[in-house]
Amino acid sequence: MDIKPNTIFSIVGIILCFILFVVGMLYAEQIPLLIIVGILGLGGMCYLVYRIVMRAMKTQN
Numbered sequence: 001m002d003i004k005p006n007t008i009f010s011i012v013g014i015i016l017c018f019i020l021f022v023v024g025m026l027y028a029e030q031i032p033l034l035i036i037v038g039i040l041g042l043g044g045m046c047y048l049v050y051r052i053v054m055r056a057m058k059t060q061n
Contacts, residue, residue: 007055010048017045 024038 017041
């Protein structure tokens with residue numbers, strides 16, 4: 001199984017963005033600015049998943 005470094009970086013990025021999202025949403029009531037952090041984490045996570053899916057689709061064709 002050959003995993004490219006870009007895939008590893010994307011997976012690590014997804015994990016970090018998920019952590020940002022969770023922290024942002026858990027503490028949003030105490031610090032309203034964290035809502036923005038949570039939204040950015042969710043957006044980053046979606047983008048990285050999109051990149052992995054598109055790369056998988058290209059290699060499948």
